[in-house]
Amino acid sequence: MGRRNDHNPEEFNELVLTQVEEFLTHLPASQLSLRKVAKMIGYAPSTLIHTYKNWSMLLLKVNARTLDRLMATLTPLEQKFTDPEQRLYAIAEAYCAFACKQPHLWTLVFEHKLPAGMDIPDWxxxxxxxxxxxxxxxxxxxxxxxxxxxxxxxxxxxxxxxHGITLLALDDKLSLNTNTNPNEMLVDLLDNYLLAWKSAQGEKR
Amino acid sequence: MGRRNDHNPEEFNELVLTQVEEFLTHLPASQLSLRKVAKMIGYAPSTLIHTYKNWSMLLLKVNARTLDRLMATLTPLEQKFTDPEQRLYAIAEAYCAFACKQPHLWTLVFEHKLPAGMDIPDWxxxxxxxxxxxxxxxxxxxxxxxxxxxxxxxxxxxxxxxHGITLLALDDKLSLNTNTNPNEMLVDLLDNYLLAWKSAQGEKR
DNA sequence: TTGAAATATTGAACACCGTTCGATAAAAGT
DNA sequence: ACTTTTATCGAACGGTGTTCAATATTTCAA
Structure with missing residues (x-):
């Protein structure tokens, strides 16, 4: 017991998040547990609870990092595409690509529910x-x-x-077996929606 | 032990589903468990597993009933709206209304994941x-x-x-606090998308 | 330098969870 | 009357997140 002689809160957090992310690049969040994380990093479960308050909060920290990663793939598009319409297409595509490349991380962001009564932190x-x-x-x-x-x-x-299109692309529950390409659907959505939108004259129809 | 002297598979199933649905009209699925269902209907947990094979399959049966209920609210629209465009608006609105009226039942349908390897039954x-x-x-x-x-x-x-719009309406995770009316969003979506779609001349742009 | 306070870490316990399995009682079939 | 099938259960198992008192280490003050 007692303190490890090399403790550093920042490093500890980094260790945890890194291990969790490594896990989630291979397996879905449903197979992850606090006890497994504890074992992975060589600490007791109660130590994790002490630093993150609860399991849900630990996952929320993971999700924040995931959003940071997602943001990091999207911000370059701001400079790359000066035309806002082209940029919107690029964003949608990149968003979907990110979700497909890291399905477990992305899914966790949107499936994760905070405990009742506790609402989403500002950060x-x-x-x-x-x-x-x-x-x-x-x-x-x-x-x-x-x-x-x-x-x-x-x-x-x-x-x-x-979001809905991406969701159905990942696990095509409630979708037909006709495995429609998500990018095709995104382009279809934007093509049709924007055509009408661009020509709108400031009036709601 | 032994058999109850009034056993009837159909009635048993009805009892279970009714109780589960009653529960889910008040509380979210995250608070439901096989053991609670067993207690509610006055049977042992293992009895439920015996008849439904596993917890996931019981929930799938619940979800099938939910889809039946949803379908029952949508099919009348087929006769009521002969114009396909008006009917589409009506369907979208009714779909969203159903989700809002029974959020826990609806959410369960789309959050429920089958165990790995087992794929969705035909029914x-x-x-x-x-x-x-x-x-x-x-x-x-x-x-x-x-x-x-x-x-x-x-x-x-x-x-x-x-689906995405309805989802965000229910738990506006990843949504702004600007609590936009889901019906407004649905109408907005259909207005814009369909305007372009109707005028398409059989060619992809 | 000594003593007190804060911190880090643990292991045991708790109350749940879904699932397995052997025992048993009642019904159904012969 | 006997066998087979079916319904039901209780106990056990391994898993989950969480609580909490105990302990060892560091930090800080007197």
Whole structure:
């Protein structure tokens, strides 16, 4: 017992997250447990609880890192595509590509539920807002005649739709066996939705 | 021990599903367990496993009933709306309304994961196909100039998008605090997507 | 330098969970 | 009347997240 003679909170956290991420690149979150993580890093389960408060919070930290990684793949597109429409396509594609490359990490982000009563921490909400802004900014740059309220609605609609398409691509529950390519669906969505949106004259239909 | 003198497989199944559904109209599936169901119906846990093979299969039976209920709210729309476009709007709205009225039942359908290796039974896939057909049929009736392949793609896209919007409406994880009305988003999606789709001349852009 | 406070870490216990299995009682079939 | 099938159970198993008192180490102050 007692303290290890080389303890460093930052390193400890890094050790935990790294091991969890390594696990989730191979196996789904349903097979992960606090006790397994403890064994992987060579600590007792109760030590993990002491530092993360509970299992759910540990997972939330993992999810925050995942969103950071996702953000890191999306931000370069801001410079690469000055045309907001092209950028929106690129973002949607990159988002889906990320989800397909790291399905377990991505799935965990959206399946994870906080314990009842506890609501989402600011540092997590902030990351989500950042991602959402990428989409919203594209729309703002595309048709300046659409008012802010409608733009926000459209951003929500597209955000949710892209999410839904990606979700069905990963585990095609409730989908037909016709394994439709997710990218094809994303392009189809944007093609159709944006065509009407761009020509909107600032009026809701 | 031994057999109850009034045993009837059909009644037993009905008892179980009824109790589970009653539970899920009040509390989320995360709080439900096989042992609780056993206690609710006054049987031993192992009895439930004996009849349903495992916990996952019991939940799948619940989900099948949920899809039946959902289907029952959608099929009347087939007669009520002869115009396929209006019908599509009505279906999307009813779908979302159902999800909002029975969030725990609906959520369970799409969060439930089968054990690895075991794939979805025919009687479940059949129900999903039925629901999907409702959407596909609307599209088929709307623009006969679009080929079958493109129609299938569009049906997939809309299906997934409506699903994503509904999902975000229920637990607005990854959503902004701006609690956008899900019906507003659905109408927005269909307005924009269909406007372009209807005017497509059988050619992919 | 000594003593007190804070911190890190543990192992044992707890209350759950889904599942397995042998025993047993009642029904059904011959 | 006897056998087979079926329904049901209780006990056990290995798993889960969490609590908590105990302990060892470091930190800090007097």
């Amino acid at each position: 997590m909400q902030h990351r989500i807002n950042q991602l959402f802004s990428l989409v919203a900014n594209c729309l703002t740059g595309m048709n300046s005649q659409v008012n802010a309220e409608q733009t926000l609605l459209s951003a929500n609609t597209l955000w949710a739709s892209v | 479940m896939q059949h129900r999903i196909n039925q629901l999907f057909s409702l959407v596909a049929n609307c599209l088929t009736g709307m623009n006969s100039q679009v080929n079958a392949e493109q129609t299938l793609l569009s049906a997939n896209t809309l299906w997934a998008s409506v």
